[in-house]
Amino acid sequence: MASLPVLAESSVAERSALDDSNEPGAPQDWRWQARHAIRDLEGLERAIVLTEAERAGVRRSLADGFPMSITPHYLGLIDPHDPSCPIRRQAVPTIDEAHEVPGDLRDPLGEEAHEVAPELVQRYPDRVLLLATDRCAMYCRFCTRSRMVGDGGGARALDKLEPAFRYIESHPEIHDVIVSGGDPLVMATSRITPILGRLANIEHVLTVRVATRAPVTIPQRITDELCRALRTHPAVWVMTHFNHPKELAPEATEALARLVDHGLPVMNQTVLLRGINDDPDTLEALFRGLVRRRVRPYYLLQADPVRGTGHLRTPIATGLRIMERLQGRLSGIALPKYIVDTPGGRGKVPVLPDTVVRRSDGVTTLRTFRGEEVDYVDPPTAAPTAAAPSTEPTKSR
Numbered sequence: 001m002a003s004l005p006v007l008a009e010s011s012v013a014e015r016s017a018l019d020d021s022n023e024p025g026a027p028q029d030w031r032w033q034a035r036h037a038i039r040d041l042e043g044l045e046r047a048i049v050l051t052e053a054e055r056a057g058v059r060r061s062l063a064d065g066f067p068m069s070i071t072p073h074y075l076g077l078i079d080p081h082d083p084s085c086p087i088r089r090q091a092v093p094t095i096d097e098a099h100e101v102p103g104d105l106r107d108p109l110g111e112e113a114h115e116v117a118p119e120l121v122q123r124y125p126d127r128v129l130l131l132a133t134d135r136c137a138m139y140c141r142f143c144t145r146s147r148m149v150g151d152g153g154g155a156r157a158l159d160k161l162e163p164a165f166r167y168i169e170s171h172p173e174i175h176d177v178i179v180s181g182g183d184p185l186v187m188a189t190s191r192i193t194p195i196l197g198r199l200a201n202i203e204h205v206l207t208v209r210v211a212t213r214a215p216v217t218i219p220q221r222i223t224d225e226l227c228r229a230l231r232t233h234p235a236v237w238v239m240t241h242f243n244h245p246k247e248l249a250p251e252a253t254e255a256l257a258r259l260v261d262h263g264l265p266v267m268n269q270t271v272l273l274r275g276i277n278d279d280p281d282t283l284e285a286l287f288r289g290l291v292r293r294r295v296r297p298y299y300l301l302q303a304d305p306v307r308g309t310g311h312l313r314t315p316i317a318t319g320l321r322i323m324e325r326l327q328g329r330l331s332g333i334a335l336p337k338y339i340v341d342t343p344g345g346r347g348k349v350p351v352l353p354d355t356v357v358r359r360s361d362g363v364t365t366l367r368t369f370r371g372e373e374v375d376y377v378d379p380p381t382a383a384p385t386a387a388a389p390s391t392e393p394t395k396s397r
């Protein structure tokens with residue numbers, strides 16, 4: 001494990017902040033990691049040389065409701081002397097979060113407007129999002145749900161989720177349930193199993209996607225016991241969220257291997273973040289590293305316009321330039337789709353570099369990854385008539 005910075009003592013309130021506080025006392029244990037997460041300025045000052053902007057950001061975060069929490073594991077990946085460290089910028093608040101820019105939204109994906117039952121969001125006919133908890137091991141500074149994560153509700157009790165289950169039951173067109181939060185995998189296994197079991201009993205639910213940053217922020221959580229519990233539903237997919245190659249630490253590698261070795265398909269979503277991963281070399285290293293660990297890079301997501309995250313977002317043109325550079329450098333299994341989740345919850349839109357140069361009658365001119373222009377000639381629109389048997393010898397190509 002990366003060397004541990006000096007740790008803050010946690011208060012009684014901090015101890016109860018995650019779901020399961022019955023922890024043994026070793027850094028290799030996830031409950032120890034959760035209990036020792038840094039959640040106050042004094043603890044962070046002991047581990048990192050803070051800038052004034054960070055210090056003010058932490059104070060504001062503690063006062064304003066989108067909390068800070070950094071596990072010892074994630075803290076061990078942070079450069080304590082470099083404020084531009086890509087790991088640090090994801091975890092440590094800065095006063096930039098106080099600045100709103102045009103387009104910022106409190107609820108960028110319109111999840112509140114699309115709530116169909118308590119803790120259940122439906123934005124597409126065939127799938128729903130179940131918010132099982134508001135807790136995370138770490139609070140990512142760009143979080144789409146910063147309006148609600150860490151708000152004090154904790155893991156949702158099964159009876160509170162019952163209206164959501166009933167809604168799913170009464171809608172046979174729903175085939176896919178995304179269990180998210182918060183981070184569902186920081187709940188105790190005893191809370192995860194009944195949720196998956198309940199969904200397994202709904203015949204038309206064919207897949208369950210568990211969205212989690214635990215392999216990144218608290219990889220010790222990925223135990224054999226948890227992996228076995230995830231198999232409660234026959235078709236659970238694990239959706240991880242690695243944003244930078246530095247996050248592929250030995251502990252994370254072990255966590256991913258454990259998931260895959262238990263037969264769980266693992267896909268990764270990366271958020272494009274300014275000054276953190278917005279260059280082709282960083283993303284190439286990340287995507288190659290994921291594939292090597294048997295994880296499929298699935299989406300590169302344009303950062304949602306969450307209030308106070310303008311300093312972390314890039315223009316869409318940056319994402320398109322990166323995708324253009326990666327096309328041809330990475331094989332299909334390593335190249336994710338670049339996606340914009342449209343503000344207001346109107347759905348995801350894949351965005352592609354412009355590779356069609358022109359279209360004319362039956363001919364499309366395409367630009368390859370080398371910049372060459374190549375014509376593709378369409379077949380005739382009328383079906384070719386069967387040719388009369390030829391008496392001529394056939395020419396080989």
Ligand code: SF4
Pocket residue numbers: 135136137138139140142143144145149181182183212213
């Ligand atoms: S782990 Fe996910 S839900 Fe939690 S703060 Fe990070 S991005 Fe948000």
